[in-house]
Amino acid sequence: MQREFSAKQSIITPEAVFIIGTYDENGVPNAMNAAWGMQSDYGEITIQLAKHKTTDNLKKTGGFTVAFATESTVVISDYFGIESGNKMNKIEKAGCHVRKSAHVNAPVIEEYPVTLECLRVQGEKLQR
Numbered sequence: 001m002q003r004e005f006s007a008k009q010s011i012i013t014p015e016a017v018f019i020i021g022t023y024d025e026n027g028v029p030n031a032m033n034a035a036w037g038m039q040s041d042y043g044e045i046t047i048q049l050a051k052h053k054t055t056d057n058l059k060k061t062g063g064f065t066v067a068f069a070t071e072s073t074v075v076i077s078d079y080f081g082i083e084s085g086n087k088m089n090k091i092e093k094a095g096c097h098v099r100k101s102a103h104v105n106a107p108v109i110e111e112y113p114v115t116l117e118c119l120r121v122q123g124e125k126l127q128r
C-alpha cells in the first residue's frame with residue numbers, strides 16, 4: 001500500500017547530533033545542537049541553520065567548532081538544543097569547560113571527545 005507524507009512528516013534517519021560551538025564578539029562561548037547537517041566534501045561540512053545566537057556569532061567571527069554528541073554527553077547536548085545563548089551563558093550553566101581552538105576563533109568544548117575546527121565559507125540560503 002502506498003502512503004503519502006507531508007514535508008514535516010518526512011524525516012530521513014539517523015540524523016546527526018552536531019554541537020556547534022561559537023564565540024560572540026566579546027569571546028563568550030556558546031553551543032547549539034544541529035541535526036540538519038552532513039559531510040559534503042573532504043574537509044567540508046554543510047549545516048542548515050535558522051537564525052540563532054550561533055548564526056549571529058558566526059557572522060561576526062567566521063569560526064565554529066563541530067563536536068559529536070555521545071552517550072556520556074547526551075544531557076548537555078540536549079540542553080544546547082532547547083535553550084538560546086541569547087538568554088543566558090549555556091556553557092556556564094551546563095558546567096562545560098572550553099578552550100580556544102588553535103586554528104579558528106571558536107571554542108573547543110572539552111567534554112566532547114572529537115571536535116572539528118571549522119571556518120564558515122558560505123552565507124545564507126534563500127528562504128522558501
Ligand SMILES: Cc1cc2nc3c(=O)[nH]c(=O)nc-3n(C[C@H](O)[C@H](O)[C@H](O)COP(=O)(O)O)c2cc1C
Nearest residue numbers: 032033034035036049050052053054081083084085
Ligand atoms: C535535536 C535538535 C536538533 C536541532 N537541529 C537544528 C538544525 O539543524 N538547525 C537549526 O537551525 N536549529 C536546530 N535546532 C534548534 C537549535 O539547536 C536551538 O534553537 C538552539 O536553542 C539554538 O541555540 P542558540 O540560540 O544558543 O544558538 C535543533 C534542536 C534540537 C533539539
